[in-house]
Amino acid sequence: MQVRQLSHRERDAILLATRESLLESLHGKLCRVLVLELHAARVEGRLSGQDSSARWAHFLALSSQRSFWDALSDQYPSLLSRVDSITRNRCGASLIFAQYLAIDRAKLATLCGGDPGELQAVSFGAGDTHRSGQAVALLKCQSGRLVYKPRSAAVDAALAQFIAEILDVFNGTSTIRVPRVWSHDNHSWAEFIDHRHALGNDELRAFYRGIGHWLAIMRLLGGSDLHAENLIAHGGSPVIVDCETLFTPMLPTVATGFGMAIDYASELVRSSVLSIGLLPGRGMGLGWRGVDSSAVGALPGEQPKLMQLGLFEAGTDRVRVDYTWVDAKVSQNHPSLEPDLSHYWPEVLESFDAMTETLSALDAKGTLQRLLRIFSDCPIRVVARSTEVYAEVARMLWHPVSLHREEVAIHHAYDLLEKMAANVPLAPIIRQ
Structure with missing residues (x-):
């Protein structure tokens, strides 16, 4: 299917991005199967060539043929249907993106300083995939950059309005903000935020004052999952670029079995600003x-x-x-090359107290309840399990042994998720 409103160059850019996204996804899932099958072919003498490199090339030629994959169905019955599902979903998601770009283009001028012009490049998979392979896309257009999200951004718009109302009566200045958005019921477009280090101490102080303001506001709004990927430092502004996890429910802490003191301490931590995700903390989960x-x-x-x-x-x-050891990915959340939260901690505390005082005063006047109504119709998301949990389970389910004995592997995955649900309050109970 062609989206005729797009130019040939735009269609080519989307096809290239789709191909790259698919290759990355399928390589991660299929490389162990391919390595195993290569060694089986070598041991059984099915590879020709005078040396190791030549036999590698022969295997690549064999595995590029459809007959190779059809022959794997005996050992891995669901492999081809899984690959087909991923491919269809990714291609379908790219088509939906292309159609929305063609329909919405005229409405995006306010997000990039004018008519976006022709799409020059796009990359898919900037975030997790949801709803049949859909994911955030980063666009490079003639007049600037844009972000596409396969969800409503009504909550982003509501948060921007809420912040504007709060700062209008706030006794001080603040640099906090969220990107400008144009939102529909099932997709949205957002302003692209460049990462920029602070220019001097004044901007650094402004950035960390903004962190204090965000902590106070997110404690009120029940914000969570505000990790390094969801905040971008733009000079003196800490910009939250993904705020769909507001109003996270507070469920009772599951008893650990290590005594009431441990359980009570855990509940205190969960009910504090530490649950927001902005402040440092080591992850100990799966x-x-x-x-x-x-x-x-x-x-x-x-x-x-x-x-x-x-x-x-x-x-x-x-x-x-x-396995190999690699460095953790560097995000764009820091305002300097050598960030030092401890040095600016007084600014964080002072600004947190000041914003909390403003919110309390608005609540006492009855104004806060009115302001909060702007969120009433916004779709939000609860993060029941971290992305890495699903990634670990997926790695297990795509292992050659799991593909060979799929029913056993799926039962094991259910068992792991059920055990997690018994220990993590937000994790849903899984029924087979």
Whole structure:
């Protein structure tokens, strides 16, 4: 299907981005199967070539044929249907994006300083995939950059309005903001926020005062999941670029079995500003391995190394899959190359107290309740489990043994998620 309102260059850019997104996704899921099948072919003498590199090239040629994949159905019955589902979903999501771009283009001028002009490049997968392969897309157009989100941004617009109302009566200045958005019921477009380091101490102080303001506002609004990827430092402004996790419910803490003191301490932490995700804290759950993913944490040089699957001796028939240690990804949440929260902690505390005082005064006057009504019809999201939990389970389900004995693997995945639900209040109970 062609989207005729797009130019040939725009269609080519979307096709290229779709291809790259698919290759990245499928490589991560299929490389272990391919390595296993390569070694099986080598051991059984099905690869020709005088040396290891030649046999690798022969395997690449074999695995590029449809007959190779059809033959895998005996060992991995659901493999092709899974690949087909991923491919259809990703391609379908790209088509939906292209159609919305063609329809909405004239409405996007306010987000990039004028007519966006021709799409020059796009990348998919800037965030997690939802709803049949849809994901955030980053666009580069002739007149600037834009962000596409496959969800309503009504909550972003409401938060921007709420902040404007609060700052109008706030006894001080603040640099906090969210990107400008144009939102529909099931998709939206947002202003692209460039990462920029602060220009001097005045902007650094303004940034950390903004962190204090965000802490006070997000404590009121029940914000959560505001990790390093969801905040961008733009000079003296801490800009929250994804705020759909407001009004997170507070559920009773699950008893740990280590005594009431431990349980009470855990509940106190969960009911404090530490639950917002802005302040430093080490992740201890499945897949986190001590990583600090917070918006003002995630300090360069202070993150643990992460284990990541990689290919070793690629280009030979001795290739193997193994873990390698890699540095944690550097985000765009810091206002300087060497951020020092402790140095600016007085600004954070002072601004937190000042904003809290303003919110309390508005509440005493009955104004706050009126302001909060702007969120009443906004769709929000509750993060029941972190992305890494699903990633760990997915890695298990795409292992060759799991593909060979799918029913057993799926039962094991259900069992893991049920055990998590018994220990994590927000995690939903899974029924097979």
